[in-house]
Each structure stands twice: as C-alpha cells, then as structure tokens.
Amino acid sequence: MDKPLYKGEEIKKLLNQRAPILMVDTLYEVSDNGATTGLTIEADNFFNLDGQFTEPGLIEHMAQSASAFVGYNAIKSNSSAAPVGYIGEIKNFKLAGRLPKAGDKLLTTVTVQSVVMNITLFTAETKTGDTTVASCQMKLSV
Amino acid sequence: MEKQELINQVNEVLAEEFEVETSDIAPDAVIKETLQLDSLSLVDLVALIESTFSVKIQNSELSSIKTFADLYEFIYARIAK
Numbered sequence A: 001m002d003k004p005l006y007k008g009e010e011i012k013k014l015l016n017q018r019a020p021i022l023m024v025d026t027l028y029e030v031s032d033n034g035a036t037t038g039l040t041i042e043a044d045n046f047f048n049l050d051g052q053f054t055e056p057g058l059i060e061h062m063a064q065s066a067s068a069f070v071g072y073n074a075i076k077s078n079s080s081a082a083p084v085g086y087i088g089e090i091k092n093f094k095l096a097g098r099l100p101k102a103g104d105k106l107l108t109t110v111t112v113q114s115v116v117m118n119i120t121l122f123t124a125e126t127k128t129g130d131t132t133v134a135s136c137q138m139k140l141s142v
Numbered sequence B: 001m002e003k004q005e006l007i008n009q010v011n012e013v014l015a016e017e018f019e020v021e022t023s024d025i026a027p028d029a030v031i032k033e034t035l036q037l038d039s040l041s042l043v044d045l046v047a048l049i050e051s052t053f054s055v056k057i058q059n060s061e062l063s064s065i066k067t068f069a070d071l072y073e074f075i076y077a078r079i080a081k
Helices: A008-013 A055-076 B003-018 B039-053 B068-080
Strands: A026-031 A034-040 A086-095 A105-116 A119-128 A131-141
Touching (some): A055 A119, A119 B039, B003 B068
Antiparallel strands (some): A105 A119
C-alpha cells in the first residue's frame, strides 16, 4: 500500500472524534466512491474487553472510516473543518470470525453504494491481514 | 426484457426487501405509503434498483417517481436505451 494520506495526529483534521473514542488512525487511500482506513488496536483501547476489541468498537471504527472519507472530501473541497455526520442506520453487521485483539491492525474499506439527498449508504469491510473480521452496511447523514 | 417481466421482477425484489406481499403492490399505489418508506429506507430503494437493474436514480429524478407505475416506466425507459 502506498504512503498514507493522513495518519497519527493529522487524522484529526478529517474526524471530529477525539480520544478515547477516536477509532481511525490512518487514511490510506481515497477513490471517487470509497476509502481505505486503518487502526492499530492499542492495549488500552476504550473498546477493549479482556484484551479483545469488541463489536461496538468495530462498528465505531467502520463508522469513523466512512466519516474519514466524508471529511477528506470536505477538506479537498476547501471546507475549513470536517462536517459533523450522524449514523442513520447500521444493518447486516456480520462478525466473520474471532474478535481482533490488542496489537492487531485493522484495515477497513468503505464503499459508497448510493447517495440520496444528504444520506449516504456505505458498505464496510474490516480485515486483519487477509482475514475478514466484520462487515456491515451503514447510512450516514451529513 | 418485456415490460411485464420487468414489472414482476421489480415487485418481487421490492416485496422481499421491504417485507410486503407482491399482491400489496399495485401500479397506482404510492410507493412511500405501500412500502412505508422514510428518508433512510428511501436510500435502500435507490440502492436496490441500482444493484438489481443497473439503473441509477438521481436525486432530481426522485420527486417524479411517486407510484409503482412511475417506477416501472422510469426503469423500463432506461433499460430500453
């Protein structure tokens, strides 16, 4: 994968969330209809339970991945700040296997399926390495 | 694709997605009422039509699609092109 577009502290330009619930640390790629993001799960991650990253954390990570895509496009359109978005709906969430654990690196691809008015339907797929961890559909209102 | 074949297919995919009976779907019925669409589920309708028929509905075109007959005509016209 090429050099990240945003990582570390820079990611805060794209997202309104802050520690301890900032769940994206890298934006790798952006295309016309989606983006690829990442998160390294630290041992003290807010969503860890007994060393495992839990489902709410995965969903938050996926939602913030979609927000990072929206934020990136806003910044590219000369907006001074990332817009505030709201999750309208999450459905078809599937946990494909085991939950990730501290130290794992999540790689998530979000893809725009449809845009109606100010609501965008995304699909999201999260992997660790080549293994799919989870997927879902979500609607984001901006 | 014949028009009646398209109508049957549209009705089947809508009935499955929005959990209604195909018998509930009449050409003159209002889509939003029959399928109980809100602003969120309207996005599902647009995505479903695009994924099933490869027909994209633009925001500006949505307001002209009120009944199922409107939707059939919209899809058929674009498939026929």
